[in-house]
């Protein structure tokens with residue numbers, strides 16, 4: 628096994644797209660943004676200040692909302708209109724509908740959705756600390772966190788995910804790159820985690836999960852096996868185990884470059900590195916989560932009762948989701964608005980002129 632940069636297709640893919648091409652995205656020099664090939668100019672009240680990354684479905688830029696007092700930094704995902712990329716419609720639908728129903732401190736919130744002549748634009752809360760993958764890369768040659776730091780990150784991930792699951796939404800693409808940090812570390816400052824990207828998410832009100840989505844290195848054995856019905860929430864739990872392993876050991880439990888790695892995932896045949904000091908109670912949690920059979924895997928409730936999860940958990944943290952779940956999830960009007968916007972987005976170039984004619988759509992909460 629190697630360290631993170633060496634051994635994973637997830638790394639290779641994301642390093643190429645997020646770092647090599649647009650540059651280390653969240654740190655892109657503001658002065659050069661206008662010269663960037665990814666410069667889209669101003670979008671009405673939004674002034675582009677940077678480029679954050681280029682995902683499968685579109686570009687993510689950094690911008691400032693100059694109408695807000697004081698001006699607010701935002702991230703805007705720009706999805707090309709009229710795109711017929713396979714599954715584009717479903718992706719956008721989920722990204723907008725599911726994410727806007729989630730209002731929680733550990734989840735990136737949507738601010739506004741609007742059309743420009745070329746794009747369907749999703750303006751969201753900006754997380755200035757970059758993603759967890761880049762954060763690991765900044766942690767010395769071994770790219771791993773201390774157990775205490777890993778615990779702090781994992782606790783937030785579990786609380787955020789517990790909220791999503793109780794809202795009926797499974798993320799299905801949990802990975803280091805989709806966990807953003809909203810503040811940089813400083814004296815007395817610990818990073819706050821924000822889950823982003825709900826493009827592959829699934830709501831339990833819809834049919835049960837059948838499709839094989841996600842990023843291979845994080846995929847649960849039941850998905851690799853192609854189960855035609857799997858429990859998407861339990862598959863998310865598996866991904867949290869991969870994330871926990873990666874931040875503790877600075878490597879992935881399964882190496883995508885190795886032969887038969889899919890078979891090793893299916894058998895949960897991973898090795899706990901002997902050279903990294905991690906407490907037995909923490910290892911116990913890793914081993915209970917990374918269990919191939921979803922029926923034997925630790926559930927969300929089990930994780931929330933596990934002593935390593937509970938250790939040093941800030942007071943009130945376990946109850947905070949009850950509070951956030953009180954808000955109503957959706958307004959039907961909002962859903963209708965999104966569908967109408969999606970239909971318009973298919974018509975490339977219309978509205979074709981000023982941004983004032985674009986349809987702004989606020990999230991319901």
Ligand SMILES: Nc1ncnc2c1ncn2[C@@H]1O[C@H](COP(=O)(O)OP(=O)(O)OP(=O)(O)O)[C@@H](O)[C@H]1O
Pocket residue numbers: 641645652653679680681682683684685686687702704735751752753754755757758804805807823824
């Ligand atoms: N709200 C945000 N605040 C700060 N950075 C963001 C935000 N949303 C996305 N990013 C950054 O932009 C990058 C691209 O995001 P995006 O979700 O489009 O693609 P991805 O997750 O990298 O790839 P894919 O969608 O193909 O899985 C992310 O890696 C992330 O670092």
